[in-house]
Amino acid sequence: MKKLHHLFWVLLVFAVSAFPAVLSAQVQTFEAISGHAVGERVTLNHQVVRYLQHLDEASDRVKLFRIGTSYNREPQYGVVLTAPANHARLEEIRENALRLDDPRTLSTAEADQIIQNQPALLYLGGSIHGFELSGTEGLLLFLEEYTTSAEPHIMEHLANTVMIIDPLINPDGRDAFAQFNHQRLGRTVHDDNHDWSNDFDGWEARKFRTSHYYFDLNRDWFAGTHPETRNRVALLRHWRVQAGVDAHEMGPNTEFYVDPPTDPVSPVFPPFATKWFEKYGRAHADRFDEHRVEYTKGEIFNFFFPSYFTSYMSYQGAVGMLYEQGSSRGLAMQRSDGTTRTLYDAAFQQYLAFTAMVGLSSDEREQLLTDYYRANAEAIELGQSGITRYFIEPTGDPHLITEAVNMLMRHGIEVHQLTQETTLRNMRDREGRDAGRVNLPAGTFVIEAAQPRYRFIRALLDPEIPVPATFLEEARQRVDRGENPRFYDTTSWSLPLLFNLTAWHSGDRSRVSAERIHEPLQPGMAEAPEMAHYAYLIDGAQTRALAAVPYLRAQGIRLHLLTKATQVDGRGFASGTLVVRVDDDAEAVHTAVTGLAARFDLEVVGVNSGQADAGFPPLGSVEGGRLSEPKIGLITKGPLDALSFGWAWHTLDRTYEIPHTLIQSRTVGRIPLERFNTLVLPAVTNGRALAELLGEDGMARLQRWVRDGGTLIGLDTATDFILNQLEMGSLKSWYALEENEQAQRITTPGAFFRVTLDQEHWMSSGYTAAPPMLVNSNRVYVAPEGPPSPARNAVIQVQREDIRISGHAWAENLERLPESVLLWQERVGSGQIILFTEDPNFRGYWRGANRLFLNAVILGTSR
Structure with missing residues (x-):
């Protein structure tokens, strides 16, 4: 059997390489199609698409497919790259991949039989951050070689793998930067960091990095707030790849990074990926050594947070790998040692990494597929002990329940629904507290842990994923030295907490009556009402x-x-x-x-x-x-945080379709503010700079507008600007109190806390109980002393005791946060200020706080 197996692959390689001269004559170079060679200009999305279309027409190694459309209406395409013989049985290969993904559908012997003749499925993607250029350009180099070369090793790679090539994940950000760069190019390329082709401000940097709505798409993978991510989630489910790459860039003075990562790694992160990080890491190192490329691994970047694209691929069963290439910024940039890195240099190094990844996948195809299958089988086995079930009750906001359930199913997680009322034992609530016996109503959603996505289920639905103790010890030492503790992201993201759902989990495996849901849910509330008299x-x-x-x-x-x-x-x-x-x-x-x-x-x-x-x-x-008609202005640009702005913009514009006007901060002092009764100020990056930009007249006009009846809503650090620069409001920073002036600022790295909600206040409308609140900063605010006043309201405060629900908090956070204010409303003249000390629109997936934000925006002017 082994000899026959070897003969099969030899014949397949021969079939692919039989007519290389004809292929080379038909397939044109990227330069011939686009008008520039890789590295000469920043390639635009339409040029990438045209090249892929040409390859689809000219090469029998390539099949074009439509991925989707970005928010800015940019079409996105990818290609399947493999041997012609594999194209001839592509659907069979895809179906086999789906079977290997779910060991419940086949025996080990059947899996072994499939693996003998099954290519490894790979995903290669580039430039999820728009101005990180080299991932896309490196894939264009890779495609050019793999569609024209008849070298034996390339023929073998094509025979042994099916590659899903996705050259440009974020066309909106990339095209914004490309246009910026193209408009500033002269006759020659300048590598000076201060040349205007390389020099842009912080707001522009966010624009070039992010989506049309200023979202960081590399934090969007479980939430899927954007079509760019949702479409690729569907792509990964369609193909069920065994390994994948997301190619990024970092600062120009750093060298190429490949996995394995540094700490912390989530305790539920798939060991299959961790094992293969080492294998792929050595393959990358060998390839780089061959070309004298400097590189690093295991020192930066981690896989604790589950919503980076690379970690997401791993939770979907693949080996999801991160490439971080030192950036050329535009076409060239001078590094600190006086040397220059060009865009072509960066693209070529990405190309080298891609070839190393594909080469190892080809060489160890059988072992990769075998380990992949076994990892999925192990996941199902692990789900049969410990926490075996998760539940989401159909109570509360029906749209949020629907969105959460649909999100789970979008990721390939199986969801059932109880057909009758059921009582189960050993239940714990969404915060992980013992609840004993719980009676669940019919219609409750059930997620069994014993399925291939077991680890992702735990990552999303466990109340807490603990940060490894060894990392915390090192992080604390860095904090004490005044350094960055290296939390690369938030430490709590539990879906029931984010969406404010009534949820449970249990180890009770009693039989229940439930039916699987196969189609996306609709709340089903849109039945037309009968004509009403009153x-x-x-x-x-x-x-x-x-x-x-x-x-x-x-x-x-x-x-x-x-x-x-x-x-x-x-x-x-x-x-x-x-x-x-x-x-x-x-x-x-x-x-x-x-x-x-x-x-x-x-x-x-x-x-x-x-x-x-x-x-x-x-x-x-x-x-x-x-209620009055809300006339809403959302302030934008200038020394504001583009992410905070984008989250608010997306919430108003896309999630709830609420009419609003975007007002540039520099014009606030000049436009007729009386047109608006509500203004939203996103997080401020530099309060003094914003005050200078507005000028004395602008600041005075804004103050007068509030006193004359306007509602000014501050998000995140806008709280400080309103309190200190505008001098409105009586809320105080804990650090401004005389006894705390010398205290070190200690950041809470994204943790959920228990709070008290003033149920008598109009801002609590829609809530039957206090929602969990996310703290992701070092800010602490205290209410002013004195008797209660209807003009000043601490709508949400952290509880006095037992405050932490989920995520890491330092001892200082736990000491300082009790009774601190997270939502404050105060009358100012005939108007009011509403201060969210954290951002309620965080990344578009803190959905449980949406109602608080909309209460302020929609109801505020009437209250």
């Missing part, structure tokens, strides 16, 4: 209900907000419920409400009376009030 009620449990407010008020339709829960005809309605008045225009109101119910998938109930059930507030209750 009003329509839009239940406040739905955060999306607030999206209807601007559209209804723009049509002159009266709205009343209930800040207390009520009950009508035996049916409960949460606080934050909207009462849509029919008045004397029943048909027009019905048409408007019905259209918005369908648009936002809202549950709407028509009622013929303003009365509520006995003991509950009526629909005209004083526990509420009339």
Whole structure:
């Protein structure tokens, strides 16, 4: 059998290489198609697409496929690169990969049989950060060689592998930088760091790095807030690759980084990937040594957070690898030792790494596939002990529940749903606390741990992934030396906490009656309401209900907000419920409400009376009030954090479709602010610089606008700007207190805390209990001393005791944060300030805080 197996691959290589001269004559170079050689100009997305289309037409080694479209409407394409003989049976190869991914579908003997004749499936992607150029350019070099060369080793690689080539993950950011660079090029290329082709400010850097909405796409992989990531999640599920690469860049004075990573590594990170990091690392080192390329490994970058693309690939079963090439910034940049790195240099080193990765995958194809299959089998076995089930109850915001369940299924995680009420033992709640026996209603979603994505299930649904103690010891030493502790990201991201879901987990393996869900869920609330005589009620449990407010008020339709829960005809309605008045225009109101119910998938109930059930507030209750039309301005550019801006922009524009205007910070002092009743100020990177940009007149105008009735909402570090530069508000920084002035600032690295919520305040509308709150900074704010005042409200404060839920917090954080303020509202003249001391729109996936932000933005001007 071994001899026959070897003969099969020899014949396949021969078949691929039989007519190399014809192939070379048909396939043109990248330069012939694009008009420039790799490294001469920054390649635009349309040029990448045209080259891929040419290869699809000219080469029998290439098959083009559509990946999707970016937010900026840029088309994205990839190619399958492999031997013609593999193309002839490509669907069979893909189906075999799916079978190897799930050992429940085949025996070990059947898996061994598949592996004998199965190529390794590989993913090669570049430039998820737009101005990190060399990943894309390196893949163009790689494609040119692998579609024209007849060298025996390339023929063998093509025979032994199926490569999914995805040259440009982030076209919006890349094209923004390419245009910047092209417009500044002269006759010759300058490597001077201060040449204007290499010199851009912090806001521009964010623009070139990120998506159209200023999101870092390399933090978006479990959330999938963007089409660029969602489409590639589908791509990985479609092919089920065994190994993949995400090619990045870092600072110009650093050398090429390849895995294995440094600490911390998550305790649930797949050991299959860790084992192969060492193998691939040695292959990369050998290739670099051959070409005298400097490199490093095991010193920087980690795999603790599960939402980097490389860690995401590993949780999806592959060996997900990170390349970090020293950057050339544009076409050339001088390094600290006086040498110059060009774009071609950087691209060539990426190309070398790609060839090393593909070469090892080809050489050790059989072992890679075998280990891959065994790792998936082990995952299923591990899921049969310890925590064996996770549950999400169908209570709370129906849209957030739907989105969370659909997110899990999008990642290939199997979800079932209880068909009847069920009681289980040994249950723990979403915070990991013992809950004993819990009665789960029919419709509860069930995620069994014993499935191929076991480790990813744990990463997303466990209340906490502990940071390894050895790393914490070293990190603490760095903190004490005043250095960066090297938390590369947040330390808590549990899905039930992010989405504020009622969730449980258990080791109880009792049989339950449940059916698997195969199609994406819809909340199913958009059934048109019956014509109402008195009003329509839009239940406040739905955060999306607030999206209807601007559209209804723009049509002159009266709205009343209930800040207390009520009950009508035996049916409960949460606080934050909207009462849509029919008045004397029943048909027009019905048409408007019905259209918005369908648009936002809202549950709407028509009622013929303003009365509520006995003991509950009526629909005209004083526990509420009339709503005005929100006229929202979101401030942008200048010394503001582009990420914070982008998160707020995406929340308003994409998630909830709320009308707003983007106002450049430099114009705040010149435009008629009275056009707006609500302004949102994202995180401020430099408060003094923003004050200087606004000038004395701009600062005075902003202060006067608030006092005349405006609502100014500050996010994250905008809190400091409003308190200190604008001198509005009585909230105090803990560090500003005389006894704390010398205290070292200690950052909480992204942890969830238990809080108290003022349920009597209108900002708590839509919440039945305090949501978990994320702290991701070193800021600590304390409420002013003195008697309570209706003009000053600490809406959310950290609890006094037992404050940490999940994620790492230093002893200093645990000492300082109790009773600190996370959400503050204060009257200023006829207006108000609302201060979120952390960013409620964090990365678009802290969805449980959306309601707080929308309460401020939509309801604030009416309160």
